[in-house]
Amino acid sequence: MPDFGFSIQSSQPIDLDKTYRAVYNFVKEKEPSIQRCIYCGACGATCTAANFSQMSLRKVNLLLLRGQIAEVRQLVEHCLLCGKCMLVCPRNVNTRKMILLIHQALKMPLS
Amino acid sequence: MSKIAIIGGGIAGMEAAIRLSALNFEVHLIEKSFILGGHVKNWHMLFPDLSSATQLVEQQKNQLRDSVNILLGIEVIRASYTNNKYTLYFSDGSSNTFDAIILTTGFKLFPAQRKEEYGYSIYSNVITSAELEEYFQTDKPLYTKEHRIAERIAFIHCVGSRDDKVGNRYCSKVCCVTAVKQAMETARRNPGAEIYLFYMDLRMFDRQFEDLYFQAQTQYGIRFIRGRLSEVSEKPDSRLFLKFEDTLLGKPLRLTTDMLVLMVGMEPAENTGQLARLFNVPVGNDKFLLPKNLHQYRNLTNQPGIFLAGCVSGPKTIGETLTDARSAALEVYNYLNRN
Ligand code: SF4
Ligand code: SF4
Ligand code: SF4
Numbered sequence: 225m226p227d228f229g230f231s232i233q234s235s236q237p238i239d240l241d242k243t244y245r246a247v248y249n250f251v252k253e254k255e256p257s258i259q260r261c262i263y264c265g266a267c268g269a270t271c272t273a274a275n276f277s278q279m280s281l282r283k284v285n286l287l288l289l290r291g292q293i294a295e296v297r298q299l300v301e302h303c304l305l306c307g308k309c310m311l312v313c314p315r316n317v318n319t320r321k322m323i324l325l326i327h328q329a330l331k332m333p334l335s
Numbered sequence: 336m337s338k339i340a341i342i343g344g345g346i347a348g349m350e351a352a353i354r355l356s357a358l359n360f361e362v363h364l365i366e367k368s369f370i371l372g373g374h375v376k377n378w379h380m381l382f383p384d385l386s387s388a389t390q391l392v393e394q395q396k397n398q399l400r401d402s403v404n405i406l407l408g409i410e411v412i413r414a415s416y417t418n419n420k421y422t423l424y425f426s427d428g429s430s431n432t433f434d435a436i437i438l439t440t441g442f443k444l445f446p447a448q449r450k451e452e453y454g455y456s457i458y459s460n461v462i463t464s465a466e467l468e469e470y471f472q473t474d475k476p477l478y479t480k481e482h483r484i485a486e487r488i489a490f491i492h493c494v495g496s497r498d499d500k501v502g503n504r505y506c507s508k509v510c511c512v513t514a515v516k517q518a519m520e521t522a523r524r525n526p527g528a529e530i531y532l533f534y535m536d537l538r539m540f541d542r543q544f545e546d547l548y549f550q551a552q553t554q555y556g557i558r559f560i561r562g563r564l565s566e567v568s569e570k571p572d573s574r575l576f577l578k579f580e581d582t583l584l585g586k587p588l589r590l591t592t593d594m595l596v597l598m599v600g601m602e603p604a605e606n607t608g609q610l611a612r613l614f615n616v617p618v619g620n621d622k623f624l625l626p627k628n629l630h631q632y633r634n635l636t637n638q639p640g641i642f643l644a645g646c647v648s649g650p651k652t653i654g655e656t657l658t659d660a661r662s663a664a665l666e667v668y669n670y671l672n673r674n
Binding site: 236237238239240241256259260263282283286287289290 | 549552553556558561581583584586587588589590591
């Protein structure tokens with residue numbers, strides 16, 4: 225196929241009727257503070273891993289709610305568990321615990 | 336004794352009447368419908384403390400002294416101004432002369448039919464926030480028109496507000512917190528229901544509003560999604576199919592719900608333009624009446640003896656409306672004692 229220098233991306237609408245919330249619910253059960261997130265993005269702005277990846281806990285939280293687990297997996301594997309995000313979060317979300325629980329739910333090894 | 340006309344018998348008009356009659360003025364409270372209490376008498380609970388709306392209106396009615404002359408079912412059709420006095424001509428053929436007038440005609444709810452793409456009065460399970468509030472007067476859970484318990488409900492913010500397409504650029508101020516309050520009440524009545532709020536911005540500006548939002552998230556699991564509804568269609572089973580963009584993720588969303596609640600905003604009451612012409616008071620580009628300025632003269636107009644209180648000069652909460660009415664009463668007092 226000739227290379228046109230661009231590719232077509234499907235718009236991939238998220239169907240909330242079929243949202244897979246099991247991972248979100250698992251985290252929420254054990255760390256209810258995840259529900260307080262207001263998606264302000266302070267965590268992503270200060271994130272150490274964001275210097276070399278797309279990591280943003282704001283995005284992780286939203287993707288979890290929308291059941292976009294593959295993307296969650298890609299993002300959280302960059303986390304260093306440094307805890308800077310916890311220092312800046314205005315809603316006191318226990319961000320490190322959240323990440324650990326996501327690792328647990330997705331059976332990801334901690335690097 | 337100075338005579339004051341208060342035009343509009345909602346909570347602003349009643350509050351001003353209570354205060355001015357306590358100062359021994361002769362107060363005439365003129366209401367075009369046959370009941371006092373305006374919109375508030377139809378509400379269930381008030382944000383943020385979930386106190387009773389009926390109680391507030393009843394308390395005000397009890398405080399209206401015998402000295403307030405209450406005229407129901409009457410409208411002002413003409414006015415003239417001579418020797419610092421206004422003569423008002425009423426729809427029942429009578430007339431009377433006053434030293435000062437307070438306009439307290441408030442607002443009307445945005446007619447949701449005008450936002451046709453949201454399907455109000457086309458699809459049976461699309462209702463307005465005002466209808467939901469009245470429904471809350473019963474203690475029943477929320478049912479669809481087909482008498483199924485509603486298991487998924489979406490609230491749509493800014494219907495008829497912040498929308499050039501319907502000619503209203505302003506924010507109606509109270510609908511964000513009303514949506515949060517109503518979502519929580521719905522969650523109490525329909526346990527286990529999935530409740531979504533679709534907002535453009537969440538304006539939790541006043542005391543305890545943010546607490547309500549926090550409680551909605553943590554205690555009731557209300558799902559807040561930033562994005563504006565584009566259109567609604569009905570499925571064969573009369574459920575509703577909604578399209579949004581999740582603007583925080585930048586992805587299109589699709590959702591089917593049992594019911595849709597439209598958070599209708601405020602527009603100036605029907606006769607606001609007529610009053611503006613009658614008394615020569617300017618209107619803003621939002622079509623609400625303009626006070627002399629928006630800081631220290633919020634109750635004064637550019638006309639002597641004509642005062643404003645409540646939502647006639649733009650959307651306000653109940654607390655703000657009552658404070659505004661008391662402040663207008665004091666301005667009237669100062670005006671009548673100016674010499
Ligand atoms: S703990 Fe993880 S997500 Fe938080 S700032 Fe550190 S690297 Fe980023
Ligand atoms: S800083 Fe806290 S509230 Fe803000 S997006 Fe991150 S987790 Fe959510
Ligand atoms: S208060 Fe909220 S819902 Fe109402 S118009 Fe303003 S932003 Fe929209």
